[in-house]
Amino acid sequence: MTDARDHESHDNDAHEDEPSQNLPDTSAGSAGAVPASAEPIPDPGLPEHTWRPTDVDPAQEKRAERQVAGLFGLSAICVLLFLVAYFTLDIGDDHDTVAGFGASTVALGTTFGLALLLIGVGIIQWARKLMADHEMVEMRHQARSSDEDRQATIAALNAGLAESGIGRRPLVRNSLLGAVGLLGLPAIVLLRDLGPTPQEVAKDQEYFGAGLANTVWTKGVRVVRDVIGTPIRAADLEIGDLVNAVPEVFYEVDENGDHVIEGVELQIAKSKAAVIVVRMEPDEIIPGEGRENWAVDGVLCYSKICTHVGCPISLYERTTHHVLCPCHQSTFDLADSARVVFGPAARALPQLPLAVDDEGYLVAQSDFTEPVGPSYWERG
Numbered sequence: 001m002t003d004a005r006d007h008e009s010h011d012n013d014a015h016e017d018e019p020s021q022n023l024p025d026t027s028a029g030s031a032g033a034v035p036a037s038a039e040p041i042p043d044p045g046l047p048e049h050t051w052r053p054t055d056v057d058p059a060q061e062k063r064a065e066r067q068v069a070g071l072f073g074l075s076a077i078c079v080l081l082f083l084v085a086y087f088t089l090d091i092g093d094d095h096d097t098v099a100g101f102g103a104s105t106v107a108l109g110t111t112f113g114l115a116l117l118l119i120g121v122g123i124i125q126w127a128r129k130l131m132a133d134h135e136m137v138e139m140r141h142q143a144r145s146s147d148e149d150r151q152a153t154i155a156a157l158n159a160g161l162a163e164s165g166i167g168r169r170p171l172v173r174n175s176l177l178g179a180v181g182l183l184g185l186p187a188i189v190l191l192r193d194l195g196p197t198p199q200e201v202a203k204d205q206e207y208f209g210a211g212l213a214n215t216v217w218t219k220g221v222r223v224v225r226d227v228i229g230t231p232i233r234a235a236d237l238e239i240g241d242l243v244n245a246v247p248e249v250f251y252e253v254d255e256n257g258d259h260v261i262e263g264v265e266l267q268i269a270k271s272k273a274a275v276i277v278v279r280m281e282p283d284e285i286i287p288g289e290g291r292e293n294w295a296v297d298g299v300l301c302y303s304k305i306c307t308h309v310g311c312p313i314s315l316y317e318r319t320t321h322h323v324l325c326p327c328h329q330s331t332f333d334l335a336d337s338a339r340v341v342f343g344p345a346a347r348a349l350p351q352l353p354l355a356v357d358d359e360g361y362l363v364a365q366s367d368f369t370e371p372v373g374p375s376y377w378e379r380g
Contacts, residue, residue: 046135054129064129065172071122072175078115079182082108086189112186119179126172132163213371215247215273216261217352222248223277223301223362231361234297237279240318244304245277246270247364272372274304275352276314277362278334280321288337294353296362301352302338303372306330308345310373323349346375 053060085107090096096103145153166173222231226244229251237243250270252260261269282298294300302323306313311327321335330343338349350372353365 049134052129052133061130064125065169068122068126068130069171069175071118071125072172072179075115075118075122075179076175076182078111078118079179079185082111082115082186083189085111086186115179115183119176119183122176122179126164130165130169130172132160214367215372216249216269217247217273217364217367219364219366220357221364222357223275223352223354223364224248224251226274232277233360234279234299234356234362235360237277237299239279239281239298241279242314242316242318242323243277244314245275245301247273272305274312275301276304276316276323277301278316278321278323280318280335284321284335286336288351291337291351291353294351294365296354296356299354299362300334301354301362301364302332302334302349303352303368305349305373306345307340307347307349307374308343313349 054064055061085104089104089107091102091104098106161167223245224231224247226246229246229248231248232243232245250259250261250266250273254260259266277299279297279299282295285295285298285300287294304312304314306325306327308325308328308330311325313323313325313330313332315324315326316322316334317324321333322331322341323334323338324331325343325345328344330345331341332338332345332349333341334349338351340346340348350368350370352368355363355365357363
């Protein structure tokens, strides 16, 4: 009796002897063989390289080099003209005009814009006419290149640096360095427009204070409600009230009916002099040393400007006497000299000493005894 396994074995041997009918012939001698290293997409090739005039004609190359250097030189001239315009043209209400615009604004914008434009155009001309323009191909690889690839990249960068000609074209290199170096001068000059330092005294001491160190608060100036300008009596405030207030000088007018402080000067003065007025039970107040007489019947006055980065504050929790800055959550205890109880602020809110005048209205005893707002490096 024949074993079925014998038939199966014979069948397998027969199949092994038969050539495959469906698989392509991948032997080395086969015409249809595909090498293992072949690219998955056929290389379409690149068109024949066309030499530029500057590649084959030394005169054209020299001319292009002079053009690039000339553009960089013009950029440097524009920077110098920017500086001349900055120091010579008038600004403010009596400025010179060009087509209805301030001459200083037109000159500064035009010269600085041209300085940047000319450097950009010069670099483009340098790349188009003088740098090598042959195609470079890099196959995709993993995020972390092999050491060999890294060495090859450095070699390619060095080759590109050499092909740019920056080493053997001192005229282009030096003119570029000069143009880019001069671009730093306008930035240095414009630092002058950042505003007065704390040591610079304002023109009108009575209203504008000296630099950052003082405000418009002086002895006897009434505390009035912000926006409407009405004076405040201590008796008009309820326990737990918080009022946004400013000095009365903001609402004073001259003989012609014009505000004494207005426009930019008003905004500058208000940014330092804005205050909050609160009322609490007198026995809940913990006065600081030397501040025993700074409150009036439980009414206290503090700067509205947060000592962290200068944000305006007025989020008041009347049960705890805490006021919160909405920007970074610095929290101050108004009952305890506005000391910091939470958040990034490093010091308490400055307190304005209060008194009452003959008509019973709240007035300042003096200016703040310390600078308001965030700390700055000149603070002693």
